[in-house]
Amino acid sequence: MKRFLSLAAVAAVAVLARPVQAQEIVIGNLADITGGTGDVGKPYAEGIKAYTDYINANGGINGKKIKLLQQDYAYKIPEALSLYKKFKDQDKVLAIQGWGSGDTEALKEQVAKDQIPYFSASYSAHLTDPTKSPYNFFCAPDYSTAARAALKYLKDSWKEKRKPKVAFIYPDNGYGKAPIPGAKKYAEEIGFDIVGEENVDLKAIEATTQLLNLKKNEPDYAWVGGTKVSTAVILKDAKKLGLKTKFFGNIWSADEATPKLANGAEEGYMIVLGAALYGEQVPGMKVIEKVSGGQPVASHWVRGWVSMMTMCEVLKIADKAKELTGPGIKKAAETLKAFETQGLTAPITITPNDHRPTMTVSLGEFVGGKLVKKATIELPRKAEWLGL
16 A cells, blocks of 8 residues: 655645755845935945845855845935834844944944944044943044044155144034044144134035134135035035135045036145045955946945945854854954954954054045045054043
């Protein structure tokens, strides 16, 4: 007599015969695609997505695939808080790639309570002190360190006997204000006279009034802490008004598209660089050039790529230790020591007592309508600068 397998047995055989699916690692991504910083947020988010696709196609996290949940919160803090709740309660994310200073700082206590590692594109120094923000990380020089490096470079280059005069222009929000206290204090310490301070909104269409206020004191240098659209407005208006001031700015204040926006007014503008420029001869650029199909990408795109690259390295460490949990990922991140990003950024070091990823700051300048690397400044890792 023929024997027949029960339906349950047949189902069991089928399950055994089916390839076992690798565990997914769910990562949330709060991105600004359409909001007030979308001009730089969109390429950054594209870089995160591109590296996720790249790592998934090349073995994933020790064989596990990343499921990236990328959401546009349009630079609105209430929307970010709502999406965060969904990521935590419904999607059960292990970690998050975040974006702006306002929403990142609004969430820092919550992510610490929930033990969800949060890699942001906000480089606010407030986020580098693990006694206050234990679950916050990022992969570029913090805003205050970057401002100090630029000020040091300008002071070291100063040739006149009198003190150089500096002013600060920035939007009146968390991002704009983050580096100002530390930058002003350091400027005074190394011998600058601070002669002005003005607010220019990220969505400003003119900055004439603010620049006329500054022009009265004839600053030699002026810090610009906006993003590329507002920076272009400032530079064009400054040129119209005949200001002789040399402008220098934060990491988000300009990029390779700035010459099209500023129509030549960007010439000589100096910017903090947080990553290699497209086409730079470093090992990691070869992969990016291949992934991008040879089409140039902005430096913000590269930083998004590096942020995801660093998170993936941390995930691999945690997974290998069988600690693929929020606390395990945090612990893994704090073991990074001179992590090499294939030359795309300075090596990244994070410790349990100091979440500043690097004290090395590269500076760029617009010359002949092109953004070129100008200098690299190495600052000491002073304890008194942590978080300021």
